[in-house]
Amino acid sequence: MAQTVNNDPAKPQQRFEDLRGILHYVPQFRQKVFVIAFDGALMTQPGFASILQDVAVLQSLNIEVVLVFGARAQVRALAVKRGITLYNDDGMGRTDAAGIEIAVDAIMRQCNDLVADLTALEMPVAVSNALAVHPAGVIDGIDLEFTGRIERVDEETLRALLKADIIPILPPLGYDGKGATLRLNSDAVAVEVAIALQAAKVIFVAEAGITAADGTRLAQISVADAKEMYKAKDPKHDVSMLSKLRYAALACQEGVPRVHIVDGTQDEALLAELFSNEGVGTMIHGDEYQQIRKARASDVPALLSMMQQSVDEAALVPRTRDQIQAKIKDFFVLELDGHPIGSVAIHTYEEEGRRIAELACLFVRRSHKNKNHGRKLVAFAEETAKQRGCEVIVALSTQAFRFFEEKMGYTVTEPDALPSSRREKYDKSGRNSKVLVKALK
Numbered sequence: 001m002a003q004t005v006n007n008d009p010a011k012p013q014q015r016f017e018d019l020r021g022i023l024h025y026v027p028q029f030r031q032k033v034f035v036i037a038f039d040g041a042l043m044t045q046p047g048f049a050s051i052l053q054d055v056a057v058l059q060s061l062n063i064e065v066v067l068v069f070g071a072r073a074q075v076r077a078l079a080v081k082r083g084i085t086l087y088n089d090d091g092m093g094r095t096d097a098a099g100i101e102i103a104v105d106a107i108m109r110q111c112n113d114l115v116a117d118l119t120a121l122e123m124p125v126a127v128s129n130a131l132a133v134h135p136a137g138v139i140d141g142i143d144l145e146f147t148g149r150i151e152r153v154d155e156e157t158l159r160a161l162l163k164a165d166i167i168p169i170l171p172p173l174g175y176d177g178k179g180a181t182l183r184l185n186s187d188a189v190a191v192e193v194a195i196a197l198q199a200a201k202v203i204f205v206a207e208a209g210i211t212a213a214d215g216t217r218l219a220q221i222s223v224a225d226a227k228e229m230y231k232a233k234d235p236k237h238d239v240s241m242l243s244k245l246r247y248a249a250l251a252c253q254e255g256v257p258r259v260h261i262v263d264g265t266q267d268e269a270l271l272a273e274l275f276s277n278e279g280v281g282t283m284i285h286g287d288e289y290q291q292i293r294k295a296r297a298s299d300v301p302a303l304l305s306m307m308q309q310s311v312d313e314a315a316l317v318p319r320t321r322d323q324i325q326a327k328i329k330d331f332f333v334l335e336l337d338g339h340p341i342g343s344v345a346i347h348t349y350e351e352e353g354r355r356i357a358e359l360a361c362l363f364v365r366r367s368h369k370n371k372n373h374g375r376k377l378v379a380f381a382e383e384t385a386k387q388r389g390c391e392v393i394v395a396l397s398t399q400a401f402r403f404f405e406e407k408m409g410y411t412v413t414e415p416d417a418l419p420s421s422r423r424e425k426y427d428k429s430g431r432n433s434k435v436l437v438k439a440l441k
Contacts (some may be wrong), residue, residue: 025275027337030062033162037190038205039240040110041073042264049117051205054270055167056121059110064162066193067112067125067169070186072240074106090239091147091172091185092224100146103183104130104173111171113200118167125167130154131189133174133182148174148182150189191247195254202251202259205270209263210237210282219371220283245284250284276314278336278368292380295331300324302340303331310363311377313399317429319361331361332384334377342370344377346384349419357385357393357418357440362400378408386440393440394418394431396426410436 036055042048059065076089079102086102095103102154109126118125133148143237143405157260161168170193187204194202210218222227226249237245241261248259262269262281273279295303302319310316324331327345334342342364349356359381385393394417395404404410415426415435426433 004228026061029200029274031064032200033064033066033146033194034058034116034203035066035068035190035194035197035203036185036203036205036270037068037198038068039072039207040070040075040186041207042205043069043110043113044073044101047265047267050267051264051270052117052121054268055118056099056123057271058274059123059165059167066158066162066197066199067114067167067168067170067189068186068193069110069155069169070240070270071103071107071110071172074110076105078102078106087148091183091188092239092243093147094142094144095146095183098145100181100183104181105179106172107171111169114169115126118169123167125169126161126168128161129175129186130157130158130168131170131192132177132179133184134176135180135182138332146180146182148176149186150174150184150192151178153193155196158193158197185243185247187243187247191251191254191256194251194256199256200258201274202248202256203249203270203273204261205264206241206261207240207264209266209280210241210261217280218282219278220285221286223286226252226284232330248284251286255286257286271382278371292332292334292344292377295328295333297328299333299340300328303333303343305367306343307361307363308342309366316361316363316388317431332377332380334364334373336368336373341365342373342377344381345411346381346388347422348385348388349422350389350417355388355390356424357381357388357390358419359385359393361397362395375407376404378404378419382440385425390440393438395438396431397436398431400434403437408438410438411438 038051039198042051055065065339072090081100084098084102086099087096088099107335113252115125115127131150131154132152134151136147136149155402158168159374170189170190172184174182174184176182190202213220226245230245233242251259260281260283262273266280273281304326306323307316307319311318330345330347332344333340343361344359345361347358347360349358359378360378362374382393395410397404401412405412415423417435417437418426
């Protein structure tokens with residue numbers, strides 16, 4: 001059998017580690033509903049075929065996919081071609097009679113092209129009218145005419161399609177009880193469908209990603225942050241991105257655990273966002289995506305594995321399975337999307353009528369360093385120590401003492417600051433670690 005070899009240096013080779021990483025997610029994604037909404041402008045770009053191939057991969061993993069598409073770019077282009085001035089091109093403002101005619105023509109052509117592309121990939125699809133809509137009416141004194149609002153989602157029809165392994169496609173159009181065609185906002189469509197189907201995720205595949213003021217990617221934001229960004233109407237975000245932030249917040253408030261916004265112009269952005277801990281886009285989360293919890297006995301193998309790199313570099317004292325197991329109640333694990341990526345231990349000592357905490361065994365997986373996880377673990381340890389009635393916290397370090405000094409406000413002190421029982425172990429170890437201390441206010 002002939003084998004294809006990737007000789008293109010621009011195309012990364014698939015590594016076995018990548019496959020193992022993906023396999024972590026497959027069981028938790030299987031039979032879950034993902035609503036994927038992509039901007040219409042992406043359909044005209046060469047990379048759009050790869051986005052649809054990524055959708056095919058998801059379906060092959062028994063993930064139930066619903067597709068929604070935007071049409072802003074196509075509606076605007078057709079209006080220019082016909083010399084029509086639009087009041088609105090994104091389904092949120094006023095749509096007059098000329099505007100709805102443009103929208104229907106552009107969206108139906110777009111829908112036809114999408115069905116053709118998916119059929120070429122041997123994916124069974126069906127265009128669905130599973131939305132019951134009504135006119136948006138008069139808002140701020142303006143009659144929005146042929147702009148619609150979603151009243152109800154026909155959940156049963158969509159679930160029947162999904163059960164038959166058919167991908168439903170929902171265009172940004174709806175039909176009211178009198179047979180009128182109404183223009184809809186595609187982001188609203190995606191979120192209303194996700195809420196009705198109790199989807200696990202909404203993924204907005206956009207023309208661009210979300211970045212911070214310094215240009216770096218915002219990996220995750222809270223619902224409150226998404227609302228604030230929408231209300232602030234930051235000029236660096238166009239109306240399309242502001243719409244996504246608005247509806248992402250709504251989705252999370254109504255029970256959708258996570259909403260992702262990815263830059264659809266990036267290669268493999270969809271799969272990279274879903275099948276890696278850190279992702280490549282921005283996630284708006286309603287639950288605690290990143291959490292620190294008490295360690296369990298079942299975490300011991302993962303703890304030993306994560307610690308080994310630091311032990312090899314002499315940054316951590318070697319610990320056996322039995323040693324960790326004996327102190328398991330002192331250990332806490334930092335999880336990212338359900339996977340342990342770091343840990344910290346908090347030991348408590350009684351010394352002359354006062355309590356002293358020791359921050360120990362602080363580490364973060366190499367693949368997740370420089371992402372503020374260490375700071376979060378230290379801050380958690382300090383807060384936990386306070387709750388235990390400790391007045392000070394100490395830490396021993398051979399290599400990370402600058403981090404404690406410069407980033408976390410610790411001060412290097414003498415070994416005499418250690419509780420007597422801990423000082424004895426310190427002397428016997430011969431590691432000559434720096435001793436750092438911080439008062440807990």
